[in-house]
Amino acid sequence: xxxxxxxxxxxxxxxxxxxxxxxxxxxxxxxxxxxxxxxxxxxxxxxxxxxxxxxxxxxxxxxxxxxxxxxxxxxxxxxxxxxxxxxxxxxxxxxxxxxxxxxxxxxxxxxxxxxxxxxxxxxxxxxxxxxxxxxxxxxxxxxxxxxxxxxxxxxxxxxxxxxxxxxxxxxxxxxxxxxxxxxxxxxxxxxxxxxxxxxxxxxxxxxxxxxxxxxxxxxxxxxxxxxxxxxxxxxxxxxxxxxxxxxxxxxxxxxxxxxxxxxxxxxxxxxxxxxxxxxxxxxxxxxxxxxxxxxxxxxxxxxxxxxxxxxxxxxxxxxxxxxxxxxxxxxxxxxxxxxxxxxxxxxxxxxxxxxxxxxxxxxxxxxxxxxxxxxxxxxxxxxxxxxxxxxxxxxxxxxxxxxxxxxxxxxxxxxxxxxxxxxxxxxxxxxxxxxxxxxxxxxxxxxxxxxxxxxxxxxxxxxxxxxxxxxxxxxxxxxxxxxxxxxxxxxxxxxxxxxxxxxxxxxxxxxxxxx
Amino acid sequence: xxxxxxxxxxxxxxxxxxxxxxxxxxxxxxxxxxxxxxxxxxxxxxxxxxxxxxxxxxxxxxxxxxxxxxxxxxxxxxxxxxxxxxxxxxxxxxxxxxx
Numbered sequence: 332x333x334x335x336x337x338x339x340x341x342x343x344x345x346x347x348x349x350x351x352x353x354x355x356x357x358x359x360x361x362x363x364x365x366x367x368x369x370x371x372x373x374x375x376x377x378x379x380x381x382x383x384x385x386x387x388x389x390x391x392x393x394x395x396x397x398x399x400x401x402x403x404x405x406x407x408x409x410x411x412x413x414x415x416x417x418x419x420x421x422x423x424x425x426x427x428x429x430x431x432x433x434x435x436x437x438x439x440x441x442x443x444x445x446x447x448x449x450x451x452x453x454x455x456x457x458x459x460x461x462x463x464x465x466x467x468x469x470x471x472x473x474x475x476x477x478x479x480x481x482x483x484x485x486x487x488x489x490x491x492x493x494x495x496x497x498x499x500x501x502x503x504x505x506x507x508x509x510x511x512x513x514x515x516x517x518x519x520x521x522x523x524x525x526x527x528x529x530x531x532x533x534x535x536x537x538x539x540x541x542x543x544x545x546x547x548x549x550x551x552x553x554x555x556x557x558x559x560x561x562x563x564x565x566x567x568x569x570x571x572x573x574x575x576x577x578x579x580x581x582x583x584x585x586x587x588x589x590x591x592x593x594x595x596x597x598x599x600x601x602x603x604x605x606x607x608x609x610x611x612x613x614x615x616x617x618x619x620x621x622x623x624x625x626x627x628x629x630x631x632x633x634x635x636x637x638x639x640x641x642x643x644x645x646x647x648x649x650x651x652x653x654x655x656x657x658x659x660x661x662x663x664x665x666x667x668x669x670x671x672x673x674x675x676x677x678x679x680x681x682x683x684x685x686x687x688x689x690x691x692x693x694x695x696x697x698x699x700x701x702x703x704x705x706x707x708x709x710x711x712x713x714x715x716x717x718x719x720x721x722x723x724x725x726x727x728x729x730x731x732x733x734x735x736x737x738x739x740x741x742x743x744x745x746x747x748x749x750x751x752x753x754x755x756x757x758x759x760x761x762x763x764x765x766x767x768x769x770x771x772x773x774x775x776x777x778x779x780x781x782x783x784x785x786x787x788x789x790x791x792x793x794x795x796x797x798x799x800x801x802x803x804x805x806x807x808x809x810x811x812x813x814x815x816x817x818x819x820x821x822x823x824x825x826x827x828x829x830x831x832x833x834x835x836x837x838x839x840x841x842x843x844x845x846x
Numbered sequence: 847x848x849x850x851x852x853x854x855x856x857x858x859x860x861x862x863x864x865x866x867x868x869x870x871x872x873x874x875x876x877x878x879x880x881x882x883x884x885x886x887x888x889x890x891x892x893x894x895x896x897x898x899x900x901x902x903x904x905x906x907x908x909x910x911x912x913x914x915x916x917x918x919x920x921x922x923x924x925x926x927x928x929x930x931x932x933x934x935x936x937x938x939x940x941x942x943x944x945x
Contacts, residue, residue, distance in 0.1 A: 713915030
């Protein structure tokens with residue numbers, strides 16, 4: 332097929348594009364270059380409130396190794412054709428597998444799915460970008476290795492490299508994923524291969540155990556950026572604890588968030604609770620239970636508070652539902668359990684233990700995630716409004732009760748104004764909270780789609796005015812989110828881009844970075 | 847005590863597992879269904895597919911194109927032959943046993 336009707340990259344002629352593809356075909360083989368509309372369709376399935384065409388790829392290439400990527404970089408430079416690397420491409424609601432700008436060639440690394448090494452003594456792994464959490468889980472199970480990892484909710488189909496590179500989070504004590512990565516291999520735009528940290532040294536055997544190496548630590552530069560193609564990543568694994576005790580504490584009122592955070596923060600900072608505590612709102616729990624929205628509200632606009640109260644009563648769901656776990660030995664967990672019981676009693680919360688959780692779908696998927704067991708239970712969220720529209724609005728907050736209540740009210744007001752429900756949770760990092768809101772809308776409904784875009788825009792700018800920034804954002808809003816972080820940071824990012832990728836060929840526009 | 851228990855827990859496993867770098871591939875459509883599809887389509891998230899005699903072509907198309915919240919799956923995730931096997935198995939399967 333000729334490129335005549337394709338979504339060509341900006342500023343690239345059809346002739347140059349065709350020639351570049353011919354050369355890329357020679358590198359990876361014909362069957363690993365896709366250009367037909369039908370082949371490209373799965374790369375263009377997005378949940379964002381913008382037209383598909385805005386994120387349509389011109390082609391997709393699926394290399395099978397570092398050497399092929401190095402050669403593709405040379406072709407991309409020669410013809411100034413931008414490539415958009417993805418790993419598993421399942422960052423749903425953040426952009427999925429679609430390129431940040433129309434016409435970019437998706438460089439799909441999913442075929443590179445080798446688990447290169449697992450060291451059971453040091454509890455480390457070295458994996459390629461195409462490895463999924465499910466694959467790693469199966470590997471550890473098959474080899475009877477009592478090691479756990481932390482994964483995000485779409486764990487069965489997402490993977491550790493992509494998630495860490497996007498600075499995603501999970502639910503075990505290793506839940507701040509980038510913090511528990513150790514060593515990267517990166518193909519740079521000029522084709523050189525950089526290994527970060529100790530990996531830069533030939534014959535080093537400490538790449539996966541010591542993060543810093545000598546001189547500046549570079550790993551962070553390759554997260555939420557477009558300075559290179561990450562082709563390997565080290566990660567730390569957690570020894571399976573002899574005793575794991577997950578629990579949920581339910582609270583009856585929205586305003587309880589203040590005392591919940593004040594009571595739990597000290598336990599989290601002191602690591603009595605070692606994992607990322609999640610504080611989930613009723614409307615996050617309801618779709619995953621599952622509760623049907625239409626059974627409680629069919630009118631236009633956001634679901635009223637009275638209907639939310641009724642859902643809580645009918646399905647034994649709290650206004651807030653706190654999820655956390657104790658990880659240790661029976662003795663240590665027995666001692667810490669007394670602290671948890673005292674905190675719940677002192678704050679008016681109702682504890683649900685693993686034994687009491689049987690039969691509850693919402694509790695089960697959470698408890699599984701807290702031990703790094705992959706599932707897709709959280710996709711129940713998408714049934715709430717239906718229609719396949721989702722934008723993650725994810726501002727960072729201090730782990731202080733007054734801040735969380737303020738953010739929740741701000742978000743709920745703005746969402747309500749546009750007719751959307753507050754479907755949110757707070758994930759307690761260590762001293763921060765990721766306030767994660769799923770702006771759910773029906774993407775087949777033009778008005779809802781338009782409103783969703785306007786709503787996110789207002790959320791973003793209202794929160795930024797109050798000094799609240801996003802920890803992560805979808806590709807349609809990358810530029811706007813980057814702008815909220817001020818001009819100096821962006822200038823430095825641009826200068827780095829110019830130094831490392833002067834022809835602007837790796838994912839220009841990703842996180843707002845471009846020349 | 848605490849540290850010793852953890853050490854004992856790990857003491858019996860292999861010192862180093864080198865996976866050898868083999869690429870992973872689906873054994874067959876049954877494995878792909880078990881490791882991916884089932885998480886939604888037998889868990890009250892997506893509609894139940896088994897026992898409905900859905901046309902295999904339709905299943906393959908929805909997997910490749912996605913449908914509303916159903917994500918699309920690329921050839922790099924599931925090759926055409928494995929997908930055809932998934933579709934055939936679903937299409938000809940008996941209904942799920944009711945709990």
